[in-house]
Amino acid sequence: MxxxxxxxxxxxxxxxxxxxxxxxxxxxxxxxxxxxxxxxxxxxxxxxxxxxxxxxxxxxxxxxxxxxxxxxxxxxxxxxxxxxxxxxxxxxxxxxxxxxxxxxxxxxxxxxxxxxxxxxxxxxxxxxxxxxxxxxxxxxxxxxxxxxxxxxxxxxxxxxxxxxxxxxxxxxxxxxxxxxxxxxxFRFEQIIGRSGPMMEVFRLMEKVAHSDSTVLINGESGTGKELVARAIHHNGPRQDKPFVVQNCSAFNDNLLESALFGHTRGAFTGALREKKGLFEVADGGTFFLDEVGDMSPALQVKLLRVLQEGTFLPVGGTQLKEVDVRVIAATHKDLGELVKRGEFREDLFYRINVIRLQLPPLRERRDDLPVLIDHFLRKHHRPGQQARGLAPDALGILGAYTWPGNIRELENEIERLLVLGGDQDTIPGDLLSSRIRDAVVPGGGPFVAPRAHGKLHEAVEALEREMIHQGLVRTRNNKSRLARELGISRSNLILKIARYGLNKGLPDDLDDPDEE
Ligand SMILES: Nc1ncnc2c1ncn2[C@@H]1O[C@H](COP(=O)(O)OP(=O)(O)OP(=O)(O)O)[C@@H](O)[C@H]1O
Ligand SMILES: [Mg+2]
Missing domain, CATH: 3.30.450 (Beta-Lactamase)
Structure with a gap:
């Protein structure tokens, strides 16, 4: 073990x-x-x-x-x-x-x-x-x-x-x-998550990692598309071969074409010598095509050909080249919608949409916040820093925020908090970026937990948290008694208290261990 x-x-x-x-x-x-x-x-x-x-x-x-x-x-x-x-x-x-x-x-x-x-x-x-x-x-x-x-x-x-x-x-x-x-x-160790939507992602990843099929990863910015693509590659049969990344929105069409497919000597002004394209570099391995929705129609045709026949023509070339490349494509756009609008080829869409991995935004998997925060605190912890966690008000605010920038935004925020408050045992909420604080507590007042609304499981959690919180105050933090009242084990209660960050600002635990 x-x-x-x-x-x-x-x-x-x-x-x-x-x-x-x-x-x-x-x-x-x-x-x-x-x-x-x-x-x-x-x-x-x-x-x-x-x-x-x-x-x-x-x-x-x-x-x-x-x-x-x-x-x-x-x-x-x-x-x-x-x-x-x-x-x-x-x-x-x-x-x-x-x-x-x-x-x-x-x-x-x-x-x-x-x-x-x-x-x-x-x-x-x-x-x-x-x-x-x-x-x-x-x-x-x-x-x-x-x-x-x-x-x-x-x-x-x-x-x-x-x-x-x-x-x-x-x-x-x-x-x-x-x-x-x-x-x-463990093989997906860097990908943190235990919420329902992430479990679904893991299950699918396990299946596709062993196969050779094309995968389309869909998700908002900062939801971990590249992380997931890498993990699929590194857990599959091609792990010892190259993993090549190209963002299709980064270049203009001509540059992208020669980056992907290479060019012959003299193919265009400035092409002084022949250059290998990334598809050739990725031969035997995996090619991660990021923002595939931004590819021009002309390049979409070339991509379709690589996918179907494994061949392509370098810019200026006359001889087809053959490669064996697994393609993982990603986009934050709705490709189906682009197809309807005529901006993305339907045949290519069906070719890359064999298996679709939909990455949930952070706001739909709030269960994962505590583990993600813990993960980033460990990841960005520097020698000499004291900080072991965030204060309840900081956790409350992070939990209530809508995370438009998703996990990248969360990671940046934790890194920033460690820089500013890493010398304190627990990092208080007033060190949070004002962008985040102001979005949750306009006017800068104290943080008050939001009313339960939205998804059922969120409402249930909010109720559970509230019941435990009030129970702790009522029993003066007597966890054995409260656990009995709530009909759960004391250990389970302890885990829930930690999960909800309820263990601060309470009187000392008056538990009588003999009581149990
Ligand atoms: N589930 C996760 N667990 C841990 N870290 C994650 C997770 N998802 C994303 N990250 C981290 O968040 C950051 C953004 O991830 P990544 O670059 O894979 O997202 P992306 O979807 O490709 O974003 P973009 O659309 O902006 O390119 C990275 O630092 C990554 O390590
Ligand atoms: Mg990315």
Whole structure:
């Protein structure tokens, strides 16, 4: 079992989110040999505090941290029957807790969280830790903050880890297809989404990746057309051959023609020597024709010929050339409509519209916002940045915005937020671009959740969010009680709270763990 594959699993994304928001800690995986791949890559991991950060940044420190992980690993391996979470104190006296993952009888590694203290660090503790790490003394007296988890918090964290490993094991066992589905999902790892419309896209992608048929990708600007085209190529039989991209609206007709099909020497003024066209460059591989709706009628004829016969004539040439190219075409336009208006050849339309992948705009898959935000926060996180998430008001505004620029706009916004607010733990809503803020809260007032309207599932979600929110206030954040009232499990409630970003500004959890 490859934990890499699990990074985008709903359960893991939610768990990571909960752990970040509640305890400001990070979830990490150790494989069945006790290795931590996140640390090897040293990217995207945000150590929980500056001491750990310091330790992980040196070879010796990394070795010591690895030892602590190995202690847990050895214990888990030693006893196949022990499937509960275990704690261990590391070389810096911080705590690490892990829960082993078994698929059937096989030990597959463990999930863990490290770098928290059991009680607040006094100045002398901090000084001792500094000395142990060879860190210079802090002159301002402002010691790094170390998350502190008392006994009850520790047991909640352990419960949560156990719950998730059991859940992963259950999914893996009860759904025999999950492994293969996971590996398929992993193959499209860069394409984030778990909403219904995206699942549909993944299913179709899986089918077409193995075939050689022409694909038409339809979607608004910034919905991931090129990303999807690349993924289809890289997961299909042509993956070792070239993937060539040409945007058909970028050039005038003559230039586009010679770019696509090449030209002979002297074909036109300035054609000093023969030049290969991109179709030839793409031979054996895949050609991504972007904005195919902008192609002139003359070039449409030439394209149709390549598609039907695999042959074309270079500009100025007299001899047909033969190529074996898979074409993936994309457009944000409605090609059927262009055909009706006589702007696109009907025969070409039918030839490229064999399989159509319709990419949903972001506003139709709002379920994906949290995972996308999480993905872009990880993608654009730079060493030294603290930020682990967005504040609830920022999430609320992003959730209410209509995203005309789609995922590209979201990605740019998250990147910008990290630049402006990356030094804060959670990035507040007032750092959002005014374009986005003003569209959602005109006049710059506080963000108030919009009334439920539109699609049924959105209305249901809005109601669910509201019920949980009010319930949390009413029960003074007693999650066991609220879960009982709502008729769901406490763990499920915890995941929902994180999903809706409801875990800020509430009184401390008054849960009595014995109550359960
Ligand atoms: N589902 C997704 N998951 C993660 N990132 C995505 C997803 N969809 C798009 N992106 C990112 O959004 C950006 C835009 O994607 P892409 O260029 O593929 O869109 P496009 O539809 O080709 O846009 P345009 O019409 O403007 O050319 C890229 O940075 C891409 O990585
Ligand atoms: Mg594009």
């Amino acid at each position: 490859d934990f890499e594959k699990h990074q985008n699993l709903h359960t893991i994304v939610m768990l990571r989110d909960v752990i970040r928001k509640w305890w400001r800690l990070e979830l990490t995986f150790a494989d069945k040999h006790g290795g931590v791949q996140d640390w090897q890559r040293a990217e995207g991991v945000a150590p929980p505090n500056d001491f750990c950060r310091h330790s992980l940044s040196s070879k010796e420190g990394l070795r010591r941290c690895g030892q602590s992980v190995r202690v847990l690993h050895e214990k888990f391996k030693a006893s196949k029957t022990h499937r509960r979470a275990l704690f261990h104190d590391c070389h810096l006296n911080f705590c690490i807790v892990g829960a082993p993952l078994y698929i059937g009888q096989d030990y597959e590694g463990f999930l863990f969280v490290e770098g928290f203290a059991r009680q607040p660090l006094g100045p002398s503790d901090a000084e001792a830790t500094r000395a142990r790490l060879g860190m210079p003394p802090e002159r301002t007296g402002a010691e790094p903050r170390v998350p502190v988890l008392d006994a009850s918090e520790q047991s909640k964290l352990a419960d949560l880890l156990e719950f998730v490993v059991n859940e992963l094991a259950r999914q893996e066992q009860t759904l025999p297809s999950l492994s293969s589905e996971l590996s398929d999902r």
